[in-house]
Amino acid sequence: MNLPSCITLTNEKPGCPILNIKHRLVTGRVALLGGHVMEWTPVGKKPVLYMSEAAVFEEGKPIRGGIPICWPWFGPREGLPSHGCVRTRLWTLAEAKEGTDDVHLKLTFESDEQTMKQWPHAFKLVLDVKLGLSLRVDLSMVHLGTEPVEITGALHTYLTVGAIEKTTVLGLDGKDYHDTLDNGKLKDQTGDVAFTSEVDRVYRSRGDVTVQDDEWKRAITVSKRGSGATVVWNPWIEKSKRLDDLPDEAYHRFLCIEAANAGDDRIRLKPNGSHVLTTIIDVV
Ligand code: TA6
Numbered sequence: 001m002n003l004p005s006c007i008t009l010t011n012e013k014p015g016c017p018i019l020n021i022k023h024r025l026v027t028g029r030v031a032l033l034g035g036h037v038m039e040w041t042p043v044g045k046k047p048v049l050y051m052s053e054a055a056v057f058e059e060g061k062p063i064r065g066g067i068p069i070c071w072p073w074f075g076p077r078e079g080l081p082s083h084g085c086v087r088t089r090l091w092t093l094a095e096a097k098e099g100t101d102d103v104h105l106k107l108t109f110e111s112d113e114q115t116m117k118q119w120p121h122a123f124k125l126v127l128d129v130k131l132g133l134s135l136r137v138d139l140s141m142v143h144l145g146t147e148p149v150e151i152t153g154a155l156h157t158y159l160t161v162g163a164i165e166k167t168t169v170l171g172l173d174g175k176d177y178h179d180t181l182d183n184g185k186l187k188d189q190t191g192d193v194a195f196t197s198e199v200d201r202v203y204r205s206r207g208d209v210t211v212q213d214d215e216w217k218r219a220i221t222v223s224k225r226g227s228g229a230t231v232v233w234n235p236w237i238e239k240s241k242r243l244d245d246l247p248d249e250a251y252h253r254f255l256c257i258e259a260a261n262a263g264d265d266r267i268r269l270k271p272n273g274s275h276v277l278t279t280i281i282d283v284v
Contacts, residue, residue, distance in 0.1 A: 004098035013057030019093070021103050021131060028103070028131045031066075033059060035091040035107045035127040038066040040135045040281070048135070048220060048283050050158040050254035054245045062087050064158075064245040065254075067137060067279070069127065071153035072119050074231075074262040075180075084153060085118040086125060094126075102132030111144070121145030135281040138225075143269035151267040154231055154260035155279040157222065162215025164234055164252050169193035171209035172230065177201040178263045195255065198236035202263035205230045209257055218283060222257045225278035228265030231258035 003009060006023045018038070021028040029039040041047045051065035062068055062083070070083035081088060086109050095106035107127045111119070122144035130136040137155055161167045170192050178184040180200040189203065192212075208223040209230060224230070233256040235243065240251040259279035261267045267275045 001093060001096065003096050004103070006098045006103060007096055015059050015090075016057040019096070019105065023098065023103050023131070025101060025133055026103065026131045030105055030107075030129060031057065031063060032091050032093060032107070033057060034063055034087040034089065035069050035109060035125075036063050036066050036087065037129055037131075037135070037137060038063065040131055042133045042283060045283050046216060046218075047160055048281060050160040050250075052246050052250060054247055056245050059090060060088050064243070066158060068156040069125075069139060069153075070156050070258075070260075071125065071139065071141065072121075072123070072149070072151045074152040074154050074260060080118055083156065085115050089114070091125075091127065099132075102130050102134075105129045105131075121147070121149050133282075137279050139277045140274065141267075141269075141276070142274045143271060146271055148268060148270050148273075151269060151275070152260070152262050152265075153267075153277060154229075154258040154262055155277060156231070156256060156258045156260075157279060157281065158254050158256050159211055159220055159222075159281075160254055161211065161213045162253075163213075164195045164255060166214040167195060167255065168212045168214075169209055169232060169255075169257065170212055171207055172203050172205060172232070175203045175205045175207075177203040177232075184263075193232055195234050195236075198239055199232055199234045199255075201232050202260065203230045203232065204228065204264060211255065211257060220257075221282045221284070222259070223280045224259035225280075226276045227259040227261060227278070229260040229262045231256065231260045231262060233258070
């Protein structure tokens with residue numbers, strides 16, 4: 001495929017081609033492994049997505065950071081990879097277009113013999129990524145199997161912050177959430193979300209959230225479509241130490257705000273049914 005002049009394809013990680021974007025308004029990186037947006041940096045801003053300095057780039061392993069595509073199940077599943085079977089596979093670049101104000105990539109992934117062993121239903125995924133002064137990611141899913149299915153998933157976005165202790169999440173006040181750290185117990189959120197220990201929550205929310213970063217004096221807004229759950233995660237100290245692909249102190253510099261279909265928000269698709277899960281990120 002002829003790439004626009006603002007995109008170069010590199011293979012610095014064997015088996016993991018990476019699209020490097022240098023546009024007048026934005027720089028970014030997207031790995032074909034997992035259809036994985038790794039970097040989005042609008043001109044004049046600090047990077048917005050967090051990428052682990054210890055991330056591994058190997059087919060069959062998830063990339064730590066950026067926007068992992070969790071699909072067609074969210075979270076652990078007995079005898080199967082955590083967060084589904086598509087974030088560790090090579091996707092195909094279908095289109096790459098340079099516009100005046102953004103770069104638009106279209107990546108695709110279709111079910112195959114390997115996925116059928118893990119998820120016995122045919123499907124096609126299309127990921128539309130628009131990188132500009134805003135970042136928009138649309139995951140379109142078509143169920144091509146013969147039986148109705150129930151799907152969960154997430155655009156598992158890692159956001160970079162100056163200091164987690166000086167970061168709060170606005171927009172979830174009054175929402176209830178399943179606390180993954182407390183057997184999924186349903187709890188109520190009062191006020192903004194602050195971080196003083198591990199946080200792993202599936203909020204029942206369709207609304208936007210704002211990440212207020214008082215260290216870097218910036219705010220990141222995350223809005224979404226096709227999602228009834230917002231997952232908020234920071235591993236804090238002990239879990240960071242347990243994750244080999246995450247530096248021990250990294251918890252201090254990121255949090256995840258995930259546009260999800262998870263918890264009570266599950267997508268039921270009939271044969272040929274489809275759904276689109278979208279996240280839109282802005283930094284001010
Ligand atoms: O999104 C929160 C979560 O489900 C946490 O429980 C934690 O496991 C995180 O995802 C990372 O999962 P991963 O499989 O990428 O290590």
